[in-house]
Amino acid sequence: MKRISIAVGCLAVVAAGLWFGGRHEVPSEAVPDVLVGAGAAERGAAAFVGADFGGLSLAALESHAVPWKLVTAALVLDAVDEDPTRPANRDTLNSRLASFGFLMPARVQNMPRGVADRPDALPLGVTHGVLSPVAGMPVQVANMGCAACHAGVTYGDDGRPDPTTAWIGMPNTSLNLEAYTQAIFRSLKAYHQTPDRLMDMVMTLYPETGWRERQALRWIVLPMVAARLKDIPGDRALPFFNGVPGSTNGVAALKHVFDVPLLGDGPADAGIVSIPDLGHRHWRSSLLVDGAYAVPETERQAPTTAADDTAEKRAALATITTFFTVPSMGVHPTKAIEAVPVATDIYVFLDSAYAPQPFPGVIDEDLARTGSAIYATECSACHGTYDTHEGRPNLVSLPNWLGDVGTDPLRAEAFTQELADTFQDTPYRDQIAVARTNAYVAPPLDGIWASAPYLHNGSVPTIWHLLTPEARPETFELGGHMLDFARLGLRLQDGRYPPDYAPFSQPVILDTAQPGLRKDGHDFGATLSEPDKTALIEFLKQL
Structure with missing residues (x-):
């Protein structure tokens, strides 16, 4: 019995060391580079495009932030099961994200001089970074930033929108957070029970995913997702209506928090x-x-x-x-x-x-x-x-x-x-x-x-x-x-x-x-x- 107690104690110490050795909060990788010597306006524009405001953390992952690869894999599985003629690839993912009003890819037309182009191909306004719930186990997480709601499409002289070119500060009058939230909820609820299929789709979409992240997703994040879904009754991710395209329900969200x-x-x-x-x-x-x-x-x-x-x-x-x-x-x-x-x-x-x-x-x-x-x-x-x-x-x-x-x-x-x-x-x-x-x-x-x-x-x-x-x-x-x-x-x-x-x-x-x-x-x-x-x-x- 004493040896067992010692062994359990040693495992607890190792686990604690791994936990405290992890990265539980990370800066956003979606912030454009700013030239050395640029001023506050340039820094502000870059932050507007990609800053996370502390939203990329394990704490936020329990509420608003999402494990990006798992979520997007579930969305693609849902799309393919709904229409088997659709390919299981990134094009289908991009099409699904665009259906919610996200702008991708989107070049920012009014970026001040001294600010570089956006550094990645995720939707405009989606902040992201790589957490480590335990040491050496990376997980890409994503959250909303300013530009998700406050960057709109540009328009031509005939009134037709160009969703590939955005203007930060204008409203995204097509962003449908209600549909996006519900789609994530329904997809995860459907596919977290078939983890092998979900992980196969992760590798199909993101073949560069290393074995450590695969293990973290499978054995750390998926159980977290399952536990969170179990705590949500009914068929809605949120108990309140989150809006129509181009609108939000911030007061109800604050009450919920x-x-x-x-x-x-x-x-x-x-x-x-x-x-x-x-x-x-x-x-x-x-x-x-x-x-x-x-x-x-x-x-x-x-x-x-x-x-x-x-x-x-x-x-x-x-x-x-x-x-x-x-x-x-x-x-x-x-x-x-x-x-x-x-x-x-x-x-x-x-x-x-x-x-x-x-x-x-x-x-x-x-x-x-x-x-x-x-x-x-x-x-x-x-x-x-x-x-x-x-x-x-x-x-x-x-x-x-x-x-x-x-x-x-x-x-x-x-x-x-x-x-x-x-x-x-x-x-x-x-x-x-x-x-x-x-x-x-x-x-x-x-x-x-x-x-x-x-x-x-x-x-x-x-x-x-x-x-x-x-x-x-x-x-x-x-x-x-x-x-x-x-x-x-x-x-x-x-x-x-x-x-x-x-x-x-x-x-x-x-x-x-x-x-x-x-x-x-x-x-x-x-x-x-x-x-x-x-x-x-x-x-x-x-x-």
């Missing part, structure tokens, strides 16, 4: 928000669509001009922004706040080097001048004043207006007082002034021409429909869309894509009768004549 009760235990917590363009978002005096996060000891909804856009304010907003990694990447708050320097560089990039893609179509300058005057009368009191004297209009003041314009209230209601109270138990209690506003902020309109669909929940397909409430469709197709430059938004025929157009990702039908997707409200501009609506749209193309 903090174990705060979800509306209706989850299904009713469908307060989704469209991914915005980031132009002049640093002029906001509060963050989130309802202005729930503000800088402490400042006015929550303060009018902003260039004089107020100080480095100190941007640094304070950058600190708040690091908290977004908690619900989106599974980073623990104590770890998330360590990324403030990286987020501050990103804000420098957004302030000094970012503008949306210029409108690629033809603009009637005379009509746009007429539209500028209409905008000043109808829109500027909420969405800000633009200087139109020289070239592209530039924002000169933002009211940071917050209120109720009759739009779907679910998202505002979803930010509960109980959720606000949880911040007191995090390192952010002195860094974020959290309040339940029960209203919505009117944002700046930079890049609005490429940000369809509209309203905070993406329930209106074009600006013309926004200005014509009685014509807003009950349902419409969304995801992988092309643009209608006349109405400014999704190009549709009776709510569906033109028969000669093939979307680059898998579209869905958005049903405005569903909770959180109500299309009414924001009736401003409804009394304008059709010529005035056309002129206003022409002006908005310039933003």
Whole structure:
């Protein structure tokens, strides 16, 4: 018995040594190189493309990060079983990832000089690195980064998208996190029970995988996956709806992380928000669509001009922004706040080097001048004043207006007082002034021409429909869309894509009768004549 005890003790010591000798957190390999001597804007752009914010760790692997090779092998098995004519190769994998709206391969068109091209062929915005759960046992893990949501396709002069060329800072209006999450869940649930077949597919897709990683995947990661799946009841990866293409549900995700009760235990917590363009978002005096996060000891909804856009304010907003990694990447708050320097560089990039893609179509300058005057009368009191004297209009003041314009209230209601109270138990209690506003902020309109669909929940397909409430469709197709430059938004025929157009990702039908997707409200501009609506749209193309 004594010898057995000694042997067990020795094994425990060896196991502990292997565990503590592992790499349990790694930096992202998706960050482009920056030239020596480059400034904060260049570092910020590189971080925007590939930084992990602490999201590549064993802790994140238990929630948001994924074992990339196992997950993608399961997705390909699912695709091949669904359609046996599809080859079991990387092309099928890339096609499956593109169906969720990921951009791959994607060259970043607006990368500042001094920043190298992206270093790998994973989807844009997917961060990745190699962990070692125990010493010498590598596992490639992946997570989401900024550019997954905030890098959009570029557009040609006919409104057709080019998903091979991206523009960081613009919204990915086709990214379907709900479909992606559910597909991973269903595929792993189906194939983790046939580990030999799953591992064979890993080697088919990634023949360079060494024997140590194969053993780690088979005997360490797969049991972790099995245990995690066992803890998830029912047929959903998450208890809440994670959005439609181009939207997210960050509040429900945060409640899930903090174990705060979800509306209706989850299904009713469908307060989704469209991914915005980031132009002049640093002029906001509060963050989130309802202005729930503000800088402490400042006015929550303060009018902003260039004089107020100080480095100190941007640094304070950058600190708040690091908290977004908690619900989106599974980073623990104590770890998330360590990324403030990286987020501050990103804000420098957004302030000094970012503008949306210029409108690629033809603009009637005379009509746009007429539209500028209409905008000043109808829109500027909420969405800000633009200087139109020289070239592209530039924002000169933002009211940071917050209120109720009759739009779907679910998202505002979803930010509960109980959720606000949880911040007191995090390192952010002195860094974020959290309040339940029960209203919505009117944002700046930079890049609005490429940000369809509209309203905070993406329930209106074009600006013309926004200005014509009685014509807003009950349902419409969304995801992988092309643009209608006349109405400014999704190009549709009776709510569906033109028969000669093939979307680059898998579209869905958005049903405005569903909770959180109500299309009414924001009736401003409804009394304008059709010529005035056309002129206003022409002006908005310039933003």
